[in-house]
Amino acid sequence: MTNHAQAVPRPSQQVTLTIFFGGPSNERNISLDSARTLYDSVRKKLAETNITLVFISRDTQFFRLDPKWIYSNTIEDFEHLPHQPLQADALNRLIKESDVLCPIVHGAYGEDGQLSARFEAQGRQAYLGSPPAGLATTLNKQQTVAAIAERGFPTVPNALITAAAWAEDAARERERAWHQVPGDTLNQRIVKPNRAGSSDGVSLSGVDTFDEAVTRALAFGDEVLVEQRIEGREFSLIVLQDQDDSIVPLAPTGIAIAESDTDPNQDNLYTRNKKYMPGAGARHQTPLAGPAELLQRMRTQAVDLFQALGLRDWARFDGFLSDDGTIIWSDLNGIPGCGLDSFLFQQAALFGMRHADVFSLLITRAAAREGRRLDFSDALGEDPASRRRVAVIGGGATSERHVSRMSWFNVTQKLAALQQYRIHTIYLDAEEAFWEVPAFVALQHTVDEIEAVLADVDAYQRAVPLVQTWRGTHFAGYAGDVAAHNFAPRRLKLADFPARFDFVFLALHGGIGENGTMQRRLDQLGLPYNGSSSQVAGLCMDKQATNQKCREFAIPGFEAPGQHLVARNDLIVELSRYADLDAADLETLTQRLPELIAAEQRVTDPLFQRWAKAVVRWAAGLQATLQSDQGLVLKPKADGCSSGVLVSRQPEHQLPIFLLFMMAGRDRIPQYLLYPKVTDRELFIALPRFDEILVEQMLAGADPETFMEMTIGVIGTRGKITAFYPSETLAQTDVLSLDEKFNKGMGVNLTPPPALDAAAVASIRARLAAYADQLGIEGYARIDVMYRPDSDTLYLIEVNNLPGLTSATIIYTQALVTPEFALKPAEFLDELIQLGFARQA
Template identity: 30%
Template sequence: MKIGIFFGGPSREREISFAGGRTVYDNLDKALFEAVPVFVDSSGNFILLNWEFIYKGTIRDFYPPVSALPASSVPVQLYFESLGELSAAEQDAIIAEVGRRVEPRELSQLIDFAFLALHGPGGEDGAIQGLLEWYGIPYSGSGILPSAFGIDKVAQKKLLKALGQPTPDFRLITAKEWDAADPQATLDYLVRELGLPLVFKAPRQGSSIGISILREADVAQFAAAIERSLFRKTVTQAEWQGLSDAQKISWLQRLVDIRDGIGLPVVLADSVELLADSSTLNEANSQQLAANSSSILYRPDELLHALNERLETAESVLLTSVEGEMQVLVESFVQGREFSCIVVEDSNGQPLALPPTEIVKGDEMFDYRSKYLPGLARKITPIALPEADIQAIRDACETMFRTFGFQVYARLDGFIQADGTLFLNDPNTTSGMLPASFFFHQAAEIGLNPSQFLTYLIRTSLAARRRGGLGPVKLAALLARLDAAVAARAAGEQQRIRVAVIMGGYSSERHISVESGRNIYEKLSSSIKYEPVPVFLTGSSAEFRLYVLPINVMLKDNADDIREKIEHHEAGHETHPVLARIRREAEGITSTYAGPAATQPRRVTFEELAAMVDEVFIALHGRPGEDGALQAQLEQFGLPYNGSGVASSQVTINKFDTNRRLREAGLRVAGHRMAARQEWAADAESFFRGLETQFPYPFIAKPADDGCSSAVKKIKNRAELEAFTRLIFRDQEDLLPAEATTLSLGFKEEFPRKEAFLVETLIDRDGAAHFLEVTGGLLTHWGPGGELEIEVFEASEALATGEVLSLEEKFLAGEGQNITPARYAPEAAERQRISEEVKRELRRVAEILHIQGYARIDAFVRVRANGAVEVLIIEVNSLPGMTPATCIFHQTALAGYTPYQFIDQILEFGKQRTQQQAVRTM
């Protein structure tokens, strides 16, 4: 069956939609379905996307393509809408670089079914659902009417009030009312009516976009919250002129972010009266814009110029997104425990609430970053409440599902107060579909892995569309074919190669390791060739403890949650009675799509693991995993594994040893030395002076054996050096608050404890004509005579918004900016010449360090005015991150490998290496 995956779209949630569409693309069962990627751009064009672009980190990395981008002095990647008004021919030329335009009437010839991974307006509001019904194409999720209702928070609130269902009290403020209002009087009214804190929401947005919480009656904060929900920004002359040029650029970067800022294009006006009574920028509005000396600005450099010019004379200007909201929903704050619950239709078409998840976030709002970056918020499933309260949540969610007429699945959020009072709000007809989202997280509790869950949803959606009268004869045939294929797939389950995917660990990289491991698991589980077995490693360097994980534990939010679940089981705790009940209720689903499955983790020895699986994929990062210790254990039992062997791993895990060997071989590396705790403890002042003498500020300080940007800091002065030293040499687990503030550590940012750290000279431009940071991947093969061949991929150019690449930029969907291939030069021939020189140096690194399997090498590249190329190696990762958005997949796609094919090559290499070693020892 051909499944069209619709993702991207015009909404502010497009990056999560893009990442979710990739998850669906990868997890569709290849024995049952053919995935057809249909990317929807911000103008609503349908694009049959070339598969390699699916693995870009963000939409902006490939669309619009570099050839269509205007010259800009502001370093911000642009979305398609920033190109301005384009003719159909101009749009077609741009689309042709990434795929081909698909007219809606063509869809029925390309796909049998539409899986909708779109979010927000244009995706969840009934529009795309109506178009698909017009052309007779079945689609996933709810139909037109419940979708339109599900996106409108105001309509939902009114219906809940009318039905007498508990929901927070609310008031609406329209843009017109706000522009005419006295802010202080409006705030006083809202506080009197709703109390404090107040919650402000953009009524048609998801992913916590446009949401603020006002905790005190401060009129300036109140106005900022209203503007945030309307996607406006007032800029005063004093504020703007008080910024340096660099600060203005940073301010603009935040402003044009479609999630936290207002995005582009914007309208700039001297007066807030401009848009007071307009809901859309139609022709009349355009005339009004001209009459009020206002303009639509599409690009950040245009906006920068306009602000500089206008704020020379105007006391303030108002920026308004052309895709802003026209009203703000203001709610009373609910003090309670926050939960989210996925409801699906069971095998009889009745709503079945999966186990609700509690969101534990401390004082932080559950914002975009907390939702999508592992380790920042805790998801506890089921919510830790008495069984009766959990069942009350499930009953309420099933009731809302019926009341709103939802179909197939929905995600319902709410709060439960200490007295048991329930508040349900913000139902979503499309849930986020990242690997560890509530969507897959809760389905795993009934025993369905992502691939199986997607199969079930497609089947259920076909049945729902048929019940609604959409092509009943055609859909009956599709259902029969799918049911037969699912039964045949189940019969062939035992014929696949079993691969243990080892993830987790106990280092600061453990959460990213789990993300990598899950991604590998999902790529393999949807294949015809492999059957993955998830294995969690914990313990210490003295003793590795291995646990085979059931799917529900593997899909816990992060490594700490997984470890906690293992400890809970080992302490003798029984399965939660609510989980046992839900699994019984879901047996009609799981018996068809999953079969019997373990629900508790099981500890195994290496010997037992060797008897269970054919080979191993190590998805660990840093220690343990990349240091050779685990590899040595696996070799004892003849288990093939990915990546480099023991000796090479022992070198590359240590950045100091790696750099020393490379320098001795004649390669360029940064000046470096190790700084030991013992030296600092003996005489701190001499320790600091010694470093300052050898390394002028600024310089880089970082752990020698951790990755994932963990504790990598640009040290600019003595205060930062002292703070870094005290943090990394601290005795307690918790961070030191004053030092964390000095280093501007983010919420829950990992900072490991070490006995020594690495200090490096800051690599800078040094007068080069062109200077950039790159990361390059490689893959090794066995040649016809058994010799090692190294395939080096085109490197990616990494763009850091801060001083160093952050964890978010590397791994958070839609956050990082990686350009592949790297932009060494504007002319194609010169770019390729430089690229070949860079690849030659990366190949030398691999040869010197005896790297096998695959690796990622980070470097800086200087291109001199005379064309000379200098490659300065930063570090080598022998087991690079394999999360869905990591740039190594961008590089392998350019070389013609899908992520699955790349992983398959890695596994095959490890298997052949083990076979060669066995022959040599005979």
């Protein structure tokens, strides 16, 4: 191995870094998200040309990846493109010559130590994370439990079932495991893959569902672990090592699962969807509520386990806290998830560390193992006073507030990484009050968690001195002052904005953010903002108005589906024409909705059957009127991002229950109630408050391949709008869910659509730009359409004036791969700011 040691520190701009991500496991898209956060956090600290991205395929081939694809939501977005694999000699040369190697591969091949072992075979130690042996132990859940027991700590009783033993005699293995592992109060056990993460393949099983649970777990590996279900509070704790190798646990996060009012059979497990999709039912609290002595005991035990397992640099430890204060460690993760709003950064924010600070520390540690001293002295550089002040606003009171929170935090992080502005994080609460909040508050996973902090600011502030004590002198040079980073949230008035800020970046979705209200108020204050004027924003928010404009503009090859508008309060009147129903009947049905969730109850309930009969007849009449033989589309007249949208090929099955949820004022409906092929009981459709319902012509024919759903971003000044490359969006059902649009690693988008040639793409872009120009769009927007290739016809779905800007949104990829722009996400956001300043001027 070449000796890289240097006597003097090397500036960070000279450091070469290689980031490895992907891999064969089901966590490959979580790995993509983690790698993207690392890349984005350091690309302005290092020279971007010195950062190499290496994607590892399912069959463990290595590919050098163009950085523009790191901003895809899923690996499947770019995996179909032609990529030349790195040959063995080129890969070995890259491993030998990079200053620091960053294996961000979750699950198999990364967390089992195989990739780290490959580095060590090339004589390398300057890689981020633990040695192979420590990783191999932590990925094997049964070995982890054994290691915990060796340290004298309480563990979870368990039994291992191998695929071979299960195939040989399932009854014997079921009997053995069922009696070897105690049940919970309902005589249930946890069944999970022995070597997997992100709660994939995990079930809470009774004896009657045990075989199904084992089969599900075996899909993720050849070993299944059966565990006792622990009654207690779940928690997660991040551990970091400082420059001097001291082990520093951060602040444990408590995890609670809300009871479901739409699925009485929900198992309350902390699943992947609950981990990564805000609003899916998980609630977090950092630090975990409890006496300081208890929290310190957790931290002390974590140090012991970190040492005992031979871990290094970082880890995430998960466990349970029983009612009597017993700490039970369950899963130890050698490569913690490091997505933008992960526990790692939430807990680090309490310690005064930003994303770039955490990664600067870890990279410095890795380099030091081969004698290199790196200079990240600018890692804590504060924003110069001369920079323009940008207030980024997120939150709100709409059904899209959770998506807004994701967009909001992503925008603040990307703009901060540019080091061009002074970023102020402003939260709009449910009562439409403005709060300036520190990074820790913005890093809460849901708006409910944010508002819990705002409701009890004193509790948050009481945690600050405790964290100061824990941190002591650790992380010197990589962390700021704990109290300064965790200032008390302060309430602001909109009238104060002109004196405090130079620009307002709206990361709101729906409601006053998109209907023109905020734009009008900012115009009155003379403050520039992103996106279109108040008049155009109001127009774009109205799905009926944009549909009518599409007809008026008469752009060749661009049409609008037929629509019927019904006021919410008039729906029962329309339905009463087809059956004996009145408002009292509707009230009775909405009160009995919890029991009607069960299909057998709906079939046998006379009143619901009368309701269903009326809905089916009403829908049949609209299908005839709208010439919509294949079904109907229901959507709110003024909302977006898939909130309240139902694409129904089976109106007789879907509409009665959907409309009942809507009329009952529920904020969500599980997808499995509407789409039989959806087996994940946690996927849902968000339901905003419907004042007016649009019933729309179904465009997709009997053959779903006849139509292609696409989304296209547009950008520019008024009258000079350019459309990006379109993206084909692939949905699990007939409508893209919130999860597929905004949940990391869920939705697949192909940009541009592989089935379209360059001429078709150019024509689509031209039509979308013409439509956007005539609408009067300024800055940017996203337009969703259906496209029929055989007739080369576009059909409007909706226009989004403030499209989602989460890390998973496709508009970033479009801005990167459209040749005349080639803007990375942070630079794209900066362009939106410049367009906002130009519009005001």
